Amino acid sequence: MEELTEFAVNYAESLGAEYAESRFQCDIQESIILKNGIPEAVVLEESRGISVRVLVNGALGFASTNDLTKRGLKAASNRAYKMAHASTKILRKRISMDDSELGSVKVEVKPHVDFDSIDVESKAKLLKEAYKQAVDEAADNKIKIPSCSITLDTWKTEKLVMTSDGAYVHSFTPRAALFTLITAFHSQKGIIQRFFNLGGTGGWEMVKKWDLPKLFKEESKTLSEILLFARGKPSGKTDVILGPEVVGLVCHESSGHPGEADRILGREAAQAGETYLKSDSIGLRVGSSLVNVVDDPTLDGSFGFYMYDEEGVKARKRVLIKEGVINEFLHNRETASVFKIKSNGSSRAVAFNREPIVRMANTYLEPGDYSKEELFEDVKDGVYIKSFMEWNIDDRRFNQRYVGLEAYKIENGELKERVRNPVLEVTTIGLWSAVDAVGKDLEFQAAYCGKGDPMQGIPVWTGGPHIRLRDVTLGG
Amino acid sequence: MRKDEIPLYIVDLALKKGATDVAVKLHDEQHAMIRFSNNEVTVSKFYNESVISIFLMIEKHRAATTVPLSSARNAEKAVNNLIKIAKITPPSELYAPLPEGPFDYDPKLLKDSGISLHSERLIGHVEEAINGALEEGAKKTAGTLDATKEKIILATSGNVHATQERGSLEISVRAFTSEVSSGHFVSISGDEKNFDPSEAGRTAGKIAVAALNPQSGKPGKFTALLGPLVFADLISQVGIVSSAFLVDIGQSFLIDKIDSQIACEKLNLIDDPTIAGSYGVRAFDDEGVPTRRNVIIERGVLKRYLHNSTTAKKHGVETTGNAGLISPHPWNLIVEPGEKSFEEILAEIDRGIYVTNDWYLRYQNYMTGDFSTIPRDGMFLIRNGALSSSIRELRISDNMLRILKNIQEISRTRTWIKWWEVDVPTLTPYAVVRDLNFTKSTM
Numbered sequence: 001m002e003e004l005t006e007f008a009v010n011y012a013e014s015l016g017a018e019y020a021e022s023r024f025q026c027d028i029q030e031s032i033i034l035k036n037g038i039p040e041a042v043v044l045e046e047s048r049g050i051s052v053r054v055l056v057n058g059a060l061g062f063a064s065t066n067d068l069t070k071r072g073l074k075a076a077s078n079r080a081y082k083m084a085h086a087s088t089k090i091l092r093k094r095i096s097m098d099d100s101e102l103g104s105v106k107v108e109v110k111p112h113v114d115f116d117s118i119d120v121e122s123k124a125k126l127l128k129e130a131y132k133q134a135v136d137e138a139a140d141n142k143i144k145i146p147s148c149s150i151t152l153d154t155w156k157t158e159k160l161v162m163t164s165d166g167a168y169v170h171s172f173t174p175r176a177a178l179f180t181l182i183t184a185f186h187s188q189k190g191i192i193q194r195f196f197n198l199g200g201t202g203g204w205e206m207v208k209k210w211d212l213p214k215l216f217k218e219e220s221k222t223l224s225e226i227l228l229f230a231r232g233k234p235s236g237k238t239d240v241i242l243g244p245e246v247v248g249l250v251c252h253e254s255s256g257h258p259g260e261a262d263r264i265l266g267r268e269a270a271q272a273g274e275t276y277l278k279s280d281s282i283g284l285r286v287g288s289s290l291v292n293v294v295d296d297p298t299l300d301g302s303f304g305f306y307m308y309d310e311e312g313v314k315a316r317k318r319v320l321i322k323e324g325v326i327n328e329f330l331h332n333r334e335t336a337s338v339f340k341i342k343s344n345g346s347s348r349a350v351a352f353n354r355e356p357i358v359r360m361a362n363t364y365l366e367p368g369d370y371s372k373e374e375l376f377e378d379v380k381d382g383v384y385i386k387s388f389m390e391w392n393i394d395d396r397r398f399n400q401r402y403v404g405l406e407a408y409k410i411e412n413g414e415l416k417e418r419v420r421n422p423v424l425e426v427t428t429i430g431l432w433s434a435v436d437a438v439g440k441d442l443e444f445q446a447a448y449c450g451k452g453d454p455m456q457g458i459p460v461w462t463g464g465p466h467i468r469l470r471d472v473t474l475g476g
Numbered sequence: 477m478r479k480d481e482i483p484l485y486i487v488d489l490a491l492k493k494g495a496t497d498v499a500v501k502l503h504d505e506q507h508a509m510i511r512f513s514n515n516e517v518t519v520s521k522f523y524n525e526s527v528i529s530i531f532l533m534i535e536k537h538r539a540a541t542t543v544p545l546s547s548a549r550n551a552e553k554a555v556n557n558l559i560k561i562a563k564i565t566p567p568s569e570l571y572a573p574l575p576e577g578p579f580d581y582d583p584k585l586l587k588d589s590g591i592s593l594h595s596e597r598l599i600g601h602v603e604e605a606i607n608g609a610l611e612e613g614a615k616k617t618a619g620t621l622d623a624t625k626e627k628i629i630l631a632t633s634g635n636v637h638a639t640q641e642r643g644s645l646e647i648s649v650r651a652f653t654s655e656v657s658s659g660h661f662v663s664i665s666g667d668e669k670n671f672d673p674s675e676a677g678r679t680a681g682k683i684a685v686a687a688l689n690p691q692s693g694k695p696g697k698f699t700a701l702l703g704p705l706v707f708a709d710l711i712s713q714v715g716i717v718s719s720a721f722l723v724d725i726g727q728s729f730l731i732d733k734i735d736s737q738i739a740c741e742k743l744n745l746i747d748d749p750t751i752a753g754s755y756g757v758r759a760f761d762d763e764g765v766p767t768r769r770n771v772i773i774e775r776g777v778l779k780r781y782l783h784n785s786t787t788a789k790k791h792g793v794e795t796t797g798n799a800g801l802i803s804p805h806p807w808n809l810i811v812e813p814g815e816k817s818f819e820e821i822l823a824e825i826d827r828g829i830y831v832t833n834d835w836y837l838r839y840q841n842y843m844t845g846d847f848s849t850i851p852r853d854g855m856f857l858i859r860n861g862a863l864s865s866s867i868r869e870l871r872i873s874d875n876m877l878r879i880l881k882n883i884q885e886i887s888r889t890r891t892w893i894k895w896w897e898v899d900v901p902t903l904t905p906y907a908v909v910r911d912l913n914f915t916k917s918t919m
Contacts, residue, residue: 033802035725039566041802044541044558049525063522066544076524083520086595087510090517090603121564128566147726183726183843191843193726266513269618270650270660271896273835273852353523390840392871394850396656399869399917401848403840421840423915425871430919453511453620453896473918 001050002170005162007070008052012077013164017054017084019097020077020164023310024050025352029155030115032123036148037131039124049352052077056084058094060334064353098336100343102167102312109305111174111203115154118204127152130212134220138184141224146191147183152176152207159310167312173305175459176200176207177446180216184223192227193389194219194405199303199446199459206301222406230418234409235475239382240424241375241410241468244443246388246402247365248462252449254428255293256363258397259320259328260346260451261335263358271453273395276428277326279339287324287432290368294319295330297345297361303446304361304460306348311356313345320363324432332358350456357452365464368438375437375468377413383422383474384408384415401425422474434472439465479504479526479545480639483631486530486551490633493559495532497574497633499763499801502545503527504627508593510602513618515610517602520595531762531801532558533574536567540801572789575765577635582766584752585759589667591643593623601673605649608677613685614651614659617677620896622646636764644755645671648895650853651680656868657690659683660705660833660853664894664901667753683832686866687854693867693916699828699884700872700912701821701858706834708893708904709849710879711811713837714745715900718772718780720787721803729845729876733778739880742814745773747782747798749807755892755901756808761799767807770796776880782806809902814886818906821885823861825908830856830863834872835897845876848915873915884908 001024012020026048033040049066050073061084063076127150135145154176161169177199185191196219200206242250258275262268265279277284296317297306307315311333319327331339332347335358348359376384385404393400402424409416424431444463450456477485483500490498507523526545531538532555539562543554592598602621609617625643630636646664661679665671702710717728730738748769749758758767763785771779783791784799798804814821822830837849849872856863887906894901 035569035721038569039538040568041538041540042561042565043802044539044561046541046543048544048546059517060519061521062519063524065524066526066546067524068544068546072524076522079522079524080520083508083510083522083595083598086599087517087520089599090512090515090606092514092516095518119564120561121566124566147724149725149727181726181842191841193841193843266616266618267511267518269513269652270511270620270648274655353525355519355521390838390846390848392836392838392848392850394869395835395852399850399871401871401873401915401917403848425915425917426919427917430917434919453509455896475915475918 001160004068004073005050005160008050008073008077009162009164011074012052012054012081015077015081017056017081019055021053021311022050022162023352024160026158027155027351029153032120032127032152034127034131034150037128042120047351051352052080054080054084055095056081057088059084059088059091060095062355095334096337097333098343100313100333102163102165103308103314104168105308107171107307109173109201113204115174115204123152126212130216133213133217134182137217137220138224141228143224143227144185145182146185149181151179161310161312163312169308169312171308173201174203182219182223184227186227189227192223194223197446200301201303201305202301226406226418230420232419234383234419234422237471237473239379239468239470240472241379241382241384241466243386243466244441244464245445246385247464247467248445249388249391249402250431251293251363251365251464252360252460252462253393254397254400254431255320256295256360259330260358261329261331261339264329265335265338272451276396276398281326284326285324286326286429287321288435289323290435290438291321291324291432292366293321293363294366295360295363299362302362302461306361309345309347310349311343311347313343313347315345318344330358330360332356348458350458354452354454354456359451359458360449360460362461364444364462365438365467367440367442367465370437370439372439372441372466375439375466376410379410380412382410383419384410385422385424398428400428424472424474426472434469435467436470437468439467441465480629482528483629484637486555487631487633489551490532490555493555494534495559496535497533499531499574499632501529501762502629505624506593507624508598510598510621512602512606514616515606530554530558532562534562536571537562537565538568539565570789572786574632574634575763575785575795577764579636579764579766581638581759582750585750585757586640588625588641588643589753591623591625591645591668593625598623601647605647605673605677608674609649609651609681612678612681614653614681616652617649619647619649630760630764632764634764638760638764640759642666642757646894647673647676649677649680651684653684653688657684657687657866658853659687662893662895664755664892666755666757683854688866690866690868693855693870693914695870695914695916697911697913699825700909701825701828701830702907702909703832704891704893704904704906706831707907708898708902709834709837711745711904712809712898712900712902713876715747715772715806715809718782719804720781720783720791723781727842729843730778731843736778737776738778738877739773739776740883741776742886743773743776743880743883744812746771746810747806747808748810751808754808755894758807761797762801763799765795765797765799767797806900809900811886811904813888813890813905815888816885818887818889821887821906821908822858825858826860828858829914830858847876848873870914870916872912874913879909879912882910884910
């Protein structure tokens with residue numbers, strides 16, 4: 001594909017583009033769908049094509065094709081050029097790319113156990129066993145699992161990025177992800193549901209490590225106990241301890257998204273929205289001094305892993321909030337050029353036919369120095385929210401809501417009875433300012449982050465330690 | 477081999493290799509998109525793709541694949557691989573053979589209405605939308621224009637060999653008058669003549685102007701007047717979760733509700749892809765079954781789920797022509813109109829809240845329908861039958877089934893809605909819902 005990718009860059013330049021970028025991407029995916037313990041289907045997908053992105057008199061054009069011939073690439077380049085050229089009619093500020101150092105490199109994540117070495121039957125058997133564990137565990141508690149869907153995706157991505165200013169990045173990345181929705185039912189207690197994602201970069205060894213039968217058994221036990229024993233929706237002013245699953249989501253929604261430079265510039269205003277942060281918000285205090293939120297694409301084995309972004313810029317850890325103060329935004333080369341800085345390698349695209357845009361990778365709260373026991377022992381009367389089901393946040397990333405699923409009362413530092421669906425409905429600054437202790441543990445969850453138009457659900461990790469919030473008001 | 481002969485060739489090949497049922501779809505798409513913000517174009521995009529989807533069964537053993545057309549030219553390899561996968565895939569719950577044709581399709585639904593993808597013309601649509609909003613007083617605009625032409629060639633082992641062409645236009649415009657006051661509207665169409673980007677811009681601009689100087693809203697239960705963007709978001713959820721597949725996997729609050737009164741008697745919801753020229757027009761589904769007008773809710777009573785042949789067999793009914801080979805889905809939702817105008821239903825509300833748009837809808841429980849979503853853009857207090865002040869920072873936190881039952885009024889005026897937040901094109905009125913629960917941040 002190198003010849004065709006290079007051809008696309010050269011041809012676009014020959015048309016008169018001041019910048020040209022071409023990306024070959026091939027994703028080969030296998031999905032096994034298990035519906036209530038029974039395989040629904042095995043789906044194989046191959047997405048393979050090349051995109052061309054150009055700057056023409058400061059206007060940005062993008063075209064993609066899966067016609068992988070020189071004729072097909074000429075047509076795509078011509079189209080990208082023409083559309084960019086036509087749009088100069090409604091262009092005030094010329095778009096440009098920063099002068100970041102660009103990679104010339106090959107990056108390969110080698111799986112220990114290739115997905116193809118495990119047959120479909122064995123993969124389906126593993127999912128069925130996980131389902132059985134969930135059903136049996138629930139039955140032991142006289143709970144039914146009326147529905148349970150499990151989807152296991154395994155896929156390999158090959159990308160080759162070349163630009164007219166010298167980037168050459170060829171990467172190979174295998175990933176696996178599991179999505180589950182479990183419903184638990186008791187004739188007197190009602191229905192509750194739990195979804196969870198697992199995901200990472202690597203081979204089948206990662207799926208084995210997840211130990212799905214054990215995980216499903218534990219999840220089923222927890223769901224059963226919530227259904228049987230949780231009661232009373234806590235409300236009013238109280239101390240709250242949030243578990244890593246919730247903390248990760250908060251980091252993603254209320255620290256990662258607002259710090260995306262394209263949102264700050266208004267580029268996503270009609271879709272994912274804008275942000276409460278402005279171009280000059282670096283240095284703004286948004287939380288207590290214990291709050292350090294980072295985004296790091298280079299975490300080994302992570303779902304959001306990459307070493308070079310789609311513009312050829314080397315990835316690095318980004319410190320979004322440092323000691324409670326806005327420290328850095330997420331940039332691609334376009335936004336970095338506006339801010340007159342260098343890209344921090346945040347340009348990502350989910351497929352060959354998607355424009356690279358500013359994205360998170362693995363966003364998390366850095367651990368502090370409290371043990372879990374120390375976090376709890378100082379709470380006289382509080383609530384521990386370990387997991388969530390419902391959540392959302394406004395399009396300025398300021399007002400958010402998290403509804404707990406697994407949650408407990410805390411009395412005099414001790415975990416007491418389960419409570420039902422505590423609602424934390426707070427502002428971003430209100431939440432981060434209430435943090436008075438940060439645990440030294442660290443856990444990650446997998447998710448697909450939605451952004452862009454057309455929508456691009458991109459793999460990310462979210463994570464963090466346990467944290468303690470003082471005097472927050474539950475309710476909603 | 478000619479492109480349009482490939483699906484039938486693959487069907488024959490798969491049958492020879494041992495498949496009992498095969499459906500092959502060739503999907504050719506050209507899609508142009510122009511995104512704009514701050515009153516200027518941020519990027520222009522063009523997508524040109526041909527992909528082949530192959531679904532096959534060896535009785536209860538099912539496998540599917542989607543590959544680029546270029547790979548499908550090596551069809552024998554793809555089919556061999558799929559047959560191998562199907563053979564070792566554990567059996568599904570049941571075997572429903574693909575529906576047996578040939579079928580007759582309405583020729584009016586098979587032809588593209590002639591959407592132009594010419595760059596200059598598309599930029600012209602964007603200019604009209606931006607100018608419409610600015611002329612109404614907006615300071616800045618953002619949005620997306622989509623123009624699509626597609627061709628679907630379907631062949632199945634059930635004697636189906638059919639071709640559908642269709643085109644669509646869609647513009648979504650958000651207008652701002654300040655950092656926290658904005659309006660949003662859309663125009664969508666399956667043809668050029670009913671596409672009105674200027675009007676979408678004007679409507680967004682008017683809402684943004686009215687939304688100036690918003691005050692923080694107070695939580696509580698209010699009679700709510702929901703604009704078409706909001707009601708489309710809620711009602712398209714009803715359409716989506718009427719998929720029998722989603723019902724079966726616990727992702728639907730419509731489970732066990734067939735023939736039950738789930739909504740106010742004024743609500744009639746139909747899925748109808750047989751309207752020529754409409755955005756969601758379809759002549760046949762992914763199994764080749766002719767599409768039809770399906771009543772989902774009639775006078776508030778849930779009449780049916782949407783089916784493909786597999787879910788239909790499981791539920792003991794006929795397919796509704798909504799395949800999706802794995803999960804059936806709605807094509808083109810329609811809420812039947814009420815009798816009153818927007819002004820008349822507004823005049824009947826003494827105290828309430830008018831919500832013009834929402835986003836980020838998430839469920840606490842898909843089966844009970846507990847959810848929340850966030851109003852965005854213009855939101856207004858209603859006092860004595862008229863809009864009074866602009867408000868912000870509230871969240872709708874309620875239950876889908878309760879909302880459906882609490883619908884009080886549905887307007888005569890309707891608009892086709894589809895945008896980033898609403899996946900299924902939905903012809904939507906304004907709706908009045910009593911006792912809608914609003915919450916807000918506590919700190």
